[in-house]
Amino acid sequence: MTLLVVGSVAYDSVSTAAGTRDDALGGSATYFSVSSSFFTKVNVVAVIGDDFLESDKKKLLDYKIDISNLSTESGNTFRWKGVYDTSDVNIRETLDTQLNVFENFNPILSNSNKQSDYLFLANIAPDLQMKTLTQMSKRPKIVALDTMNFWIDDHKKDLTSIIEKVDILFMDNKEISSFTGETNLIAAARRIEEIGPSTIVIKKGEHGVIMFNKGDVFTAPALPIANVIDPTGAGDSFAGGFMGYIAKTNDTSNENLRRAIIAGSVMGSLAIEGFSIERFNKLTKNEIEDRFSRFIDITSFKTTGIT
Ligand code: AMP
16 A cells, blocks of 8 residues: 655754764654655655755665655755753753755645555644645545644644644654643543544653554553664654554554554664664564564563452
8 A cells, every 4th residue: 555754854963872973864754764665665755955965865765765756945954953861862852953945845746646545744844744635635544643842832723733634643742741731641642532633642762652542542662672872763763664564454453553553663663773764774574573573572471360
């Protein structure tokens, strides 16, 4: 099944306990598409500046990602700069965000993209997410959306308008609390259900994920990782694994969404083991399967009762 993503393609400057990288290939659409490419064919709608390197385009093409709707405009590519706390990787501060070519971006979907079966509105300006959704000539089987505090704090009205129209919302625990005003995650998820989405996936970093889906609740831990190099893109890689798996299997049942949560967790756990998209280089399907099995191992137990 066809999978379409609109989001940012960026140059990230990142500093973590493991080191620093300047102007490394990043962006929500980049992480999402690289991650989902291990499951299905993915098409990217985004904009890059004329400073974007041919070698970075080639990296995306190496994953067989369709970049024919990646438009190039004069100006600089989107830039993001962040620093992670050296003693707690869950703490990140954004030092700088430069929208650059995204300021005037007008996403135009090709006729075939308008027919996509699955659509992911990755972290990007909410009005661009809306412009993408309204161009679809048929309603995708699933429309999912991710966002971040930058848009929640300053573009809440636009963000609410697009959230009303999607099926699945991804947010981390801090974002959903700030968006809904609820600190209890169950209460926060209920607030989102009242707005529209029937599935809410709350990411809790190294503490895993909780999914609320039409009355069902599913939790998954994060795989304990000994050597976290760079958490940037973990959320987008998670979403890529989740949506890529659903598009590949073309099954939106609750059981399959639960498996998709694990597929997402596998890809998120890989992303943080390298800077930028480095860990995905030479990643094999066997490694992905091994990690999937490790999730089964770390979450299953036998019981003869508890009393
Ligand atoms: P994550 O670590 O999953 O939150 O995603 C980080 C990625 O999001 C980085 O590669 C950034 O380039 C990208 N990013 C950061 N801020 C924004 C923003 N305001 N809009 C779109 N993408 C962003």
